[in-house]
Amino acid sequence: MGVMIGLEVHCQLNTESKLFCGDSSDHRGKEPNECTCPICLGYPGSKPVINKKAIEHGMRIAMALSCRIADEMFFSRKTYFYPDMSKNYQITQYEIPLCSNGYLTVGELKVRIRRVHIEEDPARLQHVGGDITNAEYTLIDYNRSGIALAEIVTEPDFTTPKQARQFLEILLSILEHLGVYDSEKEATIRCDANISLDGGERVEVKNITGFENVEKALNFEIIRQNGMKRMEVVVQRETRHFDAEAGNTKSLRKKEYEEDYGYIFDPDLPTIRVTAGWLESIKKTQPELPDQRVLRFVKDYKIGDYDAHVLVYTDKNLADFYELCCRKYGKPEVVAKWTMNYLLKSLNWRRERINNSKVRIDTFVEFLRLIESGKITERFAKELIKEYVDTGESPAMLAEKGAQELSDSDLDVVVEKVLQENRKAADEFRSGKEDALKFLIGRALAATQKRADPNRLRDMLLKHLNASIAQ
Ligand code: ADP
Ligand code: MG
Numbered sequence: 001m002g003v004m005i006g007l008e009v010h011c012q013l014n015t016e017s018k019l020f021c022g023d024s025s026d027h028r029g030k031e032p033n034e035c036t037c038p039i040c041l042g043y044p045g046s047k048p049v050i051n052k053k054a055i056e057h058g059m060r061i062a063m064a065l066s067c068r069i070a071d072e073m074f075f076s077r078k079t080y081f082y083p084d085m086s087k088n089y090q091i092t093q094y095e096i097p098l099c100s101n102g103y104l105t106v107g108e109l110k111v112r113i114r115r116v117h118i119e120e121d122p123a124r125l126q127h128v129g130g131d132i133t134n135a136e137y138t139l140i141d142y143n144r145s146g147i148a149l150a151e152i153v154t155e156p157d158f159t160t161p162k163q164a165r166q167f168l169e170i171l172l173s174i175l176e177h178l179g180v181y182d183s184e185k186e187a188t189i190r191c192d193a194n195i196s197l198d199g200g201e202r203v204e205v206k207n208i209t210g211f212e213n214v215e216k217a218l219n220f221e222i223i224r225q226n227g228m229k230r231m232e233v234v235v236q237r238e239t240r241h242f243d244a245e246a247g248n249t250k251s252l253r254k255k256e257y258e259e260d261y262g263y264i265f266d267p268d269l270p271t272i273r274v275t276a277g278w279l280e281s282i283k284k285t286q287p288e289l290p291d292q293r294v295l296r297f298v299k300d301y302k303i304g305d306y307d308a309h310v311l312v313y314t315d316k317n318l319a320d321f322y323e324l325c326c327r328k329y330g331k332p333e334v335v336a337k338w339t340m341n342y343l344l345k346s347l348n349w350r351r352e353r354i355n356n357s358k359v360r361i362d363t364f365v366e367f368l369r370l371i372e373s374g375k376i377t378e379r380f381a382k383e384l385i386k387e388y389v390d391t392g393e394s395p396a397m398l399a400e401k402g403a404q405e406l407s408d409s410d411l412d413v414v415v416e417k418v419l420q421e422n423r424k425a426a427d428e429f430r431s432g433k434e435d436a437l438k439f440l441i442g443r444a445l446a447a448t449q450k451r452a453d454p455n456r457l458r459d460m461l462l463k464h465l466n467a468s469i470a471q
Contacts, residue, residue: 006156019148020048027143040146042087054148057180067102084122092119112155161218301332346389358392367395
């Protein structure tokens, strides 16, 4: 039997207003509880109205995941008592989801998508003085309550935590390309991970943010459940919480079953009929998906399949950046080389994504032109790019500053220091070992962060070495 893993992914949909009312679904910079109204707070007499855009976003997801879209669907009330929903029920889809029976391939693995449904997001709870299991008190912010979510549920088709993570990365890229998800907003993708070992009961780890954490939480569960098995303790069905700081999971509650929620049809909302015309209009305006984009990159820009994958799947904004640079500069292979290797490395090192970095198309193209014109060596460019990503300043100015900084007397100092620190190599050279010079040049180059021209360093080193022989 082995390991079985299934995911439930919640994605906030990129709609202007919430799922059933006119409140803004973008509460960045707002006070807590500012984006609320009688509808999303569930005051008596208030009536919800369905946001058409949310349903259409759901339809786009359905098409991208090759699902069957229901002809008719409706919303139900999932009743539970917890302060993150002030109505004491969540409006969701249960009996008939927006769509079902799709799939997404991850490498060799075909992951079946059981269903995708639309529901409202609960409020954000902020646990103060501890986590959910031991906080002193909890603050509630209803700004998030009522924002449209798509819940994407897979079959338990994963056998390793790594596959689950890869699936999430591909799914995220699809959602970004569909434009149904805005990565600039809060951490809007949350995931519940279900895992069972050897046909045993499954454990659900709730509300994990970050794909790395999904993998970590699942790896932890495999170790924990295997440990239980060795001690002959039976794993029970339960809901657990992942503590990202401690890297472990803690029990929240023995899992309730779906039937326990007493779903009822929401009488305030109409049945939604999906006509052929409506489907057709969505299909016609479906954006390019990441896989199609990879193929187009390979064909139009003549770059390798691997490079195209990295550019497209790392971050949609990076792929957009790449295309705009190509348009401005030409030479797509050159742009790809510098974007996916050195630019991406510098961004990753700073834990930045292209859109919240200081990198701009104009200045990056300026950087590429400096290399092309021979004004800077590639070797120097690899150093310069770090400074450019750090500061966002004009690469031409940075390069000039760098060149100025390295006057002859600067190099004198560098070379003198290198010779002192590497006396053995210096003596070897003096006694006729030519290779020692190469070593010394390498040292001097490193000491200038590779900015200096190696030939200049060579001359300088020879000057110093000869001077010391003459003495
Ligand atoms: P519920 O309705 O109680 O939430 P579901 O059957 O809908 O349970 O499944 C929820 C999630 O649990 C799905 O992602 C599914 O893939 C996963 N799952 C179901 N059975 C198992 C299992 N035996 N091991 C691991 N995951 C499972
Ligand atoms: Mg569920």
